[in-house]
Amino acid sequence: MSGSAEMDLRFPIGLLFLLLGAILTVFGVMTNTDPAMYLPSAGVNINLVWGIVLIGFGLVMTGLALRATMRRTRRGV
Amino acid sequence: MTQITSLDYVVMAIYFAVVLGIGWALRRRMRTANDFLTSGRSLPPWVTGLAFLSANLGAQEVIGMGASGAKYGLATAHFYWIGAIPAMLFVGIFMMPFYYGSKARSVPEYLRLRFDEKTRTLNAIAFAAMTVFSSGVSMYAMGKLLNLLLGWDFDTSVMISAGIVLAYVLLGGLTSAIYNEVLQFFMIVFGFAPLVWIGLKNVGGWSGMTAKLATAATARGLPEYAYTNVWQGMGSAATNSIGIEWFGMVMGLGFVLSFGYWCTDFLVVQRAMAADSMTAARRTPLIAAVPKMLFPFLVIVPGMIALAMGDHVIPAKLTAAGTPLMDSLGHVVLDYDLATPMMLVKLFPTGMLGLGLTALIASFMAGMAGNVTAFNTVWTYDIYQAHLKPNGSDDHYLWMGRVATVGGIALSVAAAYVAGAFNNIMEFLQLVFAFVNAPLFATFALGMFWKRSTGHGAFWGLVAGTVAPAIHHGISLAAGAVPGVKGGYFGAFLRYPSEMAQTFWTAIAAFATCFVVTIVVSLLTAPRSDAELEGLVYSLTPKPVDDVRHWYQKPSVFALAVLAGMVLLNVLFF
Numbered sequence: 001m002s003g004s005a006e007m008d009l010r011f012p013i014g015l016l017f018l019l020l021g022a023i024l025t026v027f028g029v030m031t032n033t034d035p036a037m038y039l040p041s042a043g044v045n046i047n048l049v050w051g052i053v054l055i056g057f058g059l060v061m062t063g064l065a066l067r068a069t070m071r072r073t074r075r076g077v
Numbered sequence: 078m079t080q081i082t083s084l085d086y087v088v089m090a091i092y093f094a095v096v097l098g099i100g101w102a103l104r105r106r107m108r109t110a111n112d113f114l115t116s117g118r119s120l121p122p123w124v125t126g127l128a129f130l131s132a133n134l135g136a137q138e139v140i141g142m143g144a145s146g147a148k149y150g151l152a153t154a155h156f157y158w159i160g161a162i163p164a165m166l167f168v169g170i171f172m173m174p175f176y177y178g179s180k181a182r183s184v185p186e187y188l189r190l191r192f193d194e195k196t197r198t199l200n201a202i203a204f205a206a207m208t209v210f211s212s213g214v215s216m217y218a219m220g221k222l223l224n225l226l227l228g229w230d231f232d233t234s235v236m237i238s239a240g241i242v243l244a245y246v247l248l249g250g251l252t253s254a255i256y257n258e259v260l261q262f263f264m265i266v267f268g269f270a271p272l273v274w275i276g277l278k279n280v281g282g283w284s285g286m287t288a289k290l291a292t293a294a295t296a297r298g299l300p301e302y303a304y305t306n307v308w309q310g311m312g313s314a315a316t317n318s319i320g321i322e323w324f325g326m327v328m329g330l331g332f333v334l335s336f337g338y339w340c341t342d343f344l345v346v347q348r349a350m351a352a353d354s355m356t357a358a359r360r361t362p363l364i365a366a367v368p369k370m371l372f373p374f375l376v377i378v379p380g381m382i383a384l385a386m387g388d389h390v391i392p393a394k395l396t397a398a399g400t401p402l403m404d405s406l407g408h409v410v411l412d413y414d415l416a417t418p419m420m421l422v423k424l425f426p427t428g429m430l431g432l433g434l435t436a437l438i439a440s441f442m443a444g445m446a447g448n449v450t451a452f453n454t455v456w457t458y459d460i461y462q463a464h465l466k467p468n469g470s471d472d473h474y475l476w477m478g479r480v481a482t483v484g485g486i487a488l489s490v491a492a493a494y495v496a497g498a499f500n501n502i503m504e505f506l507q508l509v510f511a512f513v514n515a516p517l518f519a520t521f522a523l524g525m526f527w528k529r530s531t532g533h534g535a536f537w538g539l540v541a542g543t544v545a546p547a548i549h550h551g552i553s554l555a556a557g558a559v560p561g562v563k564g565g566y567f568g569a570f571l572r573y574p575s576e577m578a579q580t581f582w583t584a585i586a587a588f589a590t591c592f593v594v595t596i597v598v599s600l601l602t603a604p605r606s607d608a609e610l611e612g613l614v615y616s617l618t619p620k621p622v623d624d625v626r627h628w629y630q631k632p633s634v635f636a637l638a639v640l641a642g643m644v645l646l647n648v649l650f651f
Binding site: 007009012013015016017019020023024027028031037038040041042044046047049050053054057 | 088
């Protein structure tokens with residue numbers, strides 16, 4: 001049994017970061033009009049910026065997992 | 078105290094739900110004791126590689142390295158660029174063939190195959206005690222920190238985190254611990270990378286930080302490069318922030334402590350032994366070495382930024398009465414362990430703060446779970462099966478593995494309440510490792526590469542190698558320390574400029590004693606025949622054949638590339 005055959009770890013990792021990224025992005029957009037909130041983080045809306053980064057990483061992980069699943073299905077495994 | 082909002086709690090809750098979900102999803106795969114304790118040798122190398130790294134990402138890494146970054150500056154990167162990396166490459170290329178190839182289920186079990194039962198038992202007991210202790214220290218640090226930062230109740234924090242680790246390890250065994258370690262790895266990277274980015278922005282980038290740290294260094298009577306360079310000033314203990322000269326650094330940290338830890342500590346080696354093939358097992362530490370090389374920027378730099386931001390970021394250590402602690406010269410003693418957590422709290426707005434705190438808690442849990450899964454295996458196979466109940470059924474050992482998981486966590490919680498006399502967790506752990514781990518590399522190196530070494534030699538070498546550092550510690554004292562837990566309990570005959578120097582030389586004493594005693598006793602006792610040692614000793618084992626298609630996929634080529642990267646980093650930050 002290969003570890004990835006029964007449970008591809010990239011799925012839960014990808015989904016976790018997609019979800020966390022979405023929450024931070026939405027919150028970042030909502031608070032974008034509040035510059036005082038982002039004074040400590042050097043004026044960067046870190047929730048928005050980092051939320052997008054997390055979504056990107058989540059997409060890459062789920063994408064890799066999906067590709068592996070499709071390859072296995074095609075091979076009929 | 079920081080106010081965290083419900084959004085931060087939501088981020089934490091999602092993470093814990095996924096952690097427990099992974100354990101839940103794996104529960105049906107735990108059919109035999111080997112599934113539970115060794116993952117049935119089934120995992121791909123990228124998973125075991127990241128877990129290899131993550132199992133070590135406990136309290137001493139994230140909090141301790143940040144603390145040392147604030148205390149010693151970039152010189153702390155020696156723990157990586159001369160410490161961990163060469164040792165990780167060595168274990169992957171030269172030692173993994175014996176660990177994995179011998180079919181041993183644990184590091185102590187390899188010692189039984191190569192030497193004898195008594196050597197294994199000595200190592201197993203010392204190791205089991207150390208894992209419980211490390212896990213307890215980690216838990217104590219977390220409880221204290223969450224109490225200080227967020228006002229959470231110490232007992233509740235300890236119980237909840239212990240409960241979560243217990244749940245996912247009980248459900249999914251080592252596989253669950255390893256999968257969660259991979260998850261924790263990404264949490265830590267994504268939680269701390271923005272801290273470094275925002276932190277550097279705050280102090281005017283790398284050059285701004287360098288300028289500010291130069292001022293801080295001069296103010297403490299050190300050369301201005303002391304906090305931002307790794308090798309300059311290593312010629313003498315007086316011209317660098319760690320207070321040690323290059324020889325003690327390279328031998329003590331680079332050779333003895335790092336090789337002793339990365340090459341023989343079952344906590345990390347267990348991850349590689351869970352890999353699905355020999356090549357995967359050998360690649361495990363090599364894959365781990367790539368991110369490890371860059372970790373100083375993630376875990377040390379936040380401490381350096383805290384130092385650069387000025388005195389107000391790192392709070393004073395408090396006495397039992399709640400007043401700032403003063404040293405013998407009347408200066409306030411800073412609580413360096415708070416450097417990284419304070420950075421999180423000061424720089425992150427709500428939302429990101431939840432992510433950062435989750436990453437921090439994840440790091441504590443990774444360390445805890447790593448210790449517990451190593452403990453339950455060593456207890457079940459090397460102590461229980463070896464001495465208490467040799468011929469039990471597999472179901473019985475699976476049951477024992479689960480009982481040991483509960484017992485290990487209960488003991489860790491107990492240890493958490495005992496820990497806490499040192500102002501820097503990492504130095505404390507290094508001290509424990511000096512007694513237990515430092516002589517081990519001598520035993521394994523001689524066992525793997527010198528076929529003449531014998532069981533009696535290894536056993537007495539280890540005993541002498543554990544007593545020697547205790548004696549050395551007892552007769553030496555660091556500048557400014559008082560005799561007691563910091564050494565000098567037999568009288569302060571040797572003086573060191575810093576605790577770190579004392580620790581490194583303690584380790585050197587342990588290694589040298591073990592090495593010499595093992596050789597002498599081995600030569601006086603009867604060796605085993607060559608046939609018995611096949612697969613266990615370098616000269617009597619066929620070289621492993623790499624099942625790879627191209628030359629550049631060979632573990633040795635990969636290792637050379639990592640080595641080149643390490644040399645480059647040392648040169649860049651010389």
